[in-house]
Each structure stands twice: as C-alpha cells, then as structure tokens.
Amino acid sequence: MDWGMKNRLSRLIQPDGHCFFMPIDHGYFQGPTTKLEKPWETIKPLLSYFDALFVTRGVLRSAIPSAIDKPIILRVSGGTSMVGKDLADEILTTSVEEALRLNASAVGLSVFIGSEYEKQTLSNLSNLVNECNRYDLPVMAVTAVGREMEKRDARYLGLCCRICAELGASVVKTYWCEDFDKVTNGCPVPVVMAGxxxxxxxxxxxxFIYDGMQKGAIGLNLGRNVWQNNHPVAMAAALNAIIHEDASPKEAEEIFVAAQVM
Structure with missing residues (x-):
C-alpha cells in the first residue's frame, strides 16, 4: 500500500483503528428522504460525533459547505430508483476524476450479489478499483440487498464481503447479522456495519452495534437510525461511545438518555 492510500485511509479510520461514517446518500435512489430535506441542517449538529461523510456529488456541491473538516466518501454508483424495475441495475455514475476534483478521501458503490445484476455490479467494482488504484483512492464496497432483506445472514453476507475484498475493495460496508464473526473472519479487509x-x-x-464491534467490525456506517431518531445528537453520541470508547450497550443507553437533557 503506497503513501497516498495509507494517508487517505488514515483520514477515515481513526488512530484507535475504528470509524463512524455518516451516510446521507439515500436520495440517490429514494428521492426526498425524511429528515434529509435540508441535509446540512440535519448533520451540522452531529459533526463532532462522526468521522467521515458518505454523500453524492450533487448534495455535496449543493448543500455541504466547502469548509467542512470531515473527509468525504463519495457515492459513485446509482442509476435506479425505488419506483424502477430493479434497484440492483446500477451503473457507475461518477468518475474518479470527479471524485478527485471534489477532494474525496474515498469512493463507495453498491454491489448486488445473487441478483440478476451480480456480474454488472461486480464489474463496476472491479473497474472502479482498477481506476482508483492509479491514484491511491480507497474504494468502499457496499453489499446491498435491494428489497430482499431476508438475505441478511452470515453465510450470504460473508460471501459478499469476501468477493468484494477479492476484487480489491479497501473497505466493505455490510449489514450486521447473527454470527457476525463468521462475516468478519472471512474478510481480509476492514468491515463496517451498515445497520x-x-x-x-x-x-x-x-x-447489535456493540455485538458487531466485539465480533470484528472496525466501525459503523449508519444514517437513518441516527438522523431520523427523535434525539439524533444523543444517538450519535451514544454510538460514538460504542465505536471509540468501547462503551457497553448499557453505558451507551445512559449516554443517550443523559445527552437528551444537555
């Protein structure tokens, strides 16, 4: 791994080896999203609790101040919607040149393993890694399941994560599941939980976040459970404590309750 890749990853993964990414890219397939109508107003109070922002180029340019001091993970896949035929039919929507122009620290895309578009989305990943490696730009692969939530088991997610790692992803974002250690133990690159x-x-x-951290995840990429919560700042503080302070679920709950009255 060359200096540039190490440097960019060090912006994302903190000195303790853990990370808390904040995704606000949901509009790329579901349009207006509750609590993300004005993205900056939603995330500004949360800035001190997360380590990087996962976002599309459109929202980054139109809604996020350029002076933000958080590293950016740029969403670069899409092309489908909730009202379309199949969410899995994604393409690469944003070039590596564009990501570099926007000073992204990494890029992220979804793969849909087991779907009709498995080969297409894995090809997207492979081609993106080939291009990003020229510039030491990390790639985060997202193991998406579309509408098929029943696929969230250790055997399936372990398969997905390993394939993403084999094709060159620097980090893999996947769902927590029972026996999560079977997922992380089979993946030679860092795993972050999507939910x-x-x-x-x-x-x-x-x-479940604490369980995932104990079983090998390096962190979290969780949005809706935070900014759609009735107490988003308190939730962000509690999750940050689990990720970076090894807080137990009971301790996190106490932080969550205490932060609501601050």
Missing amino acids: GPKVDTDREVFD
Whole structure:
C-alpha cells in the first residue's frame, strides 16, 4: 500500500483503528428522504460525533459547505430508483476524476450479489478499483440487498464481503447479522456495519452495534437510525461511545438518555 492510500485511509479510520461514517446518500435512489430535506441542517449538529461523510456529488456541491473538516466518501454508483424495475441495475455514475476534483478521501458503490445484476455490479467494482488504484483512492464496497432483506445472514453476507475484498475493495460496508464473526473472519479487509435488523427500541440498536464491534467490525456506517431518531445528537453520541470508547450497550443507553437533557 503506497503513501497516498495509507494517508487517505488514515483520514477515515481513526488512530484507535475504528470509524463512524455518516451516510446521507439515500436520495440517490429514494428521492426526498425524511429528515434529509435540508441535509446540512440535519448533520451540522452531529459533526463532532462522526468521522467521515458518505454523500453524492450533487448534495455535496449543493448543500455541504466547502469548509467542512470531515473527509468525504463519495457515492459513485446509482442509476435506479425505488419506483424502477430493479434497484440492483446500477451503473457507475461518477468518475474518479470527479471524485478527485471534489477532494474525496474515498469512493463507495453498491454491489448486488445473487441478483440478476451480480456480474454488472461486480464489474463496476472491479473497474472502479482498477481506476482508483492509479491514484491511491480507497474504494468502499457496499453489499446491498435491494428489497430482499431476508438475505441478511452470515453465510450470504460473508460471501459478499469476501468477493468484494477479492476484487480489491479497501473497505466493505455490510449489514450486521447473527454470527457476525463468521462475516468478519472471512474478510481480509476492514468491515463496517451498515445497520442491522428492524428493531423497536434504541437499546436494541446499541446491542447489535456493540455485538458487531466485539465480533470484528472496525466501525459503523449508519444514517437513518441516527438522523431520523427523535434525539439524533444523543444517538450519535451514544454510538460514538460504542465505536471509540468501547462503551457497553448499557453505558451507551445512559449516554443517550443523559445527552437528551444537555
């Protein structure tokens, strides 16, 4: 790994080896998203708690101040929507030159393994890695499942993560699942959690994030559970404590409650 790649990854992954990425790229396939109507107003209060921002070029240019001191992971795949035929039919939408122009520290794209568009999206990943390696620009592969949420098990996600690593991804973003160590143990590059099962309480979020960290994840790429929460700053503070301070779910819950009255 050359100096440029190491330097960019060091912006994203903190000295403790962990990271908390904040995704606000949801509009690229689902359009206007609750609490992201004005992205900067939503994330500005959260800035001190996350380490990097995952965003599209359109929102970055139109809504995020250029003086932001957080590294950018640029979403570079898309081309489908919630009302279209198949979310998996993605293409590369943004060039590496554009990512460099925007001073991105990394780029991210989705792959849909097991779908009709498996080969297409894995080809997107391979071609992107080939181009990014010329400039020491890290690639984060996102193991998307589209509408097929039942695929979130260790066998499937472990397969996805390993394939992404084999094709050259620097980091893989995937869902938490039961037996998450089977996913991380089979992946030779860092794994960050995209989220987990649908839950009813904030404590359950803390539980699965803590479990994932204990089982080999280096961090988190979680948005809606934070900025759609009734107390987004408190949620960000609690998750940051799990990621960077090894807080237990109980301790995170206490931080969450205390931060609501600050």
